[in-house]
């Protein structure tokens with residue numbers, strides 16, 4: 001049920017109809033019963049993590065920005081199986097994705113840490129409260145500010161094993177370049193870039209001539225995907241799941 005409500009909420013925010021031809025085929029995939037079925041057959045997070053998800057849905061009109069519970073479980077599992085100890089997140093919102101990854105890091109010892117960056121003061125305040133009351137605050141360092149500036153100044157004697165890019169879409173290329181140029185990604189680390197299919201719009205950018213009805217975020221994300229695929233420094237896989245996830249590693 002939650003799954004479908006995200007889609008409808010997203011389109012009410014965009015003020016567009018989910019039946020427009022341009023993305024009909026993608027939407028029908030997203031709103032299928034498979035989303036709800038996946039939720040049912042995915043291990044639930046502890047209640048203090050799920051409570052953050054529910055609270056965000058009920059108190060933030062733009063809660064569609066938050067990852068789904070299934071994606072949260074996926075990030076947690078990715079952290080667990082890939083022996084990650086250091087995580088960097090761009091775009092905290094209310095802290096849900098950071099808490100999911102912190103769940104995966106819990107058993108990783110004293111080196112384990114998530115640094116998460118948030119610009120919006122209202123989101124920052126909500127995240128701070130949620131992280132403090134979760135009991136996982138010792139694992140999460142929440143920084144307030146613009147991710148572009150924070151990334152340029154972050155201590156680069158620390159390298160990160162997983163970097164989750166989920167902030168403003170127009171800056172994905174800048175974030176990616178700064179991460180590589182400042183050597184912030186560990187040798188076996190992975191960058192996970194979210195929303196790279198952006199509700200089915202991104203693949204349309206490459207296909208149609210008149211892109212006036214396409215949200216600008218989707219155009220930026222298409223440029224990002226092009227940038228990464230043409231970059232000799234990395235290899236990547238674009239997973240057509242959730243809202244499109246690009247997993248990137250250094251060559």
Ligand SMILES: C[S@@+](CC[C@H](N)C(=O)[O-])C[C@H]1O[C@@H](n2cnc3c(N)ncnc32)[C@H](O)[C@@H]1O
Nearest residue numbers: 065066067091093096097119120146147167168
């Ligand atoms: C998609 S939401 C993040 C969702 C979060 N990762 C989750 O799933 O729970 C994007 C967040 O990035 C923040 N943001 C946007 N531009 C930013 C910037 N330049 N620097 C830091 N944060 C930014 C927004 O305020 C918003 O809270």
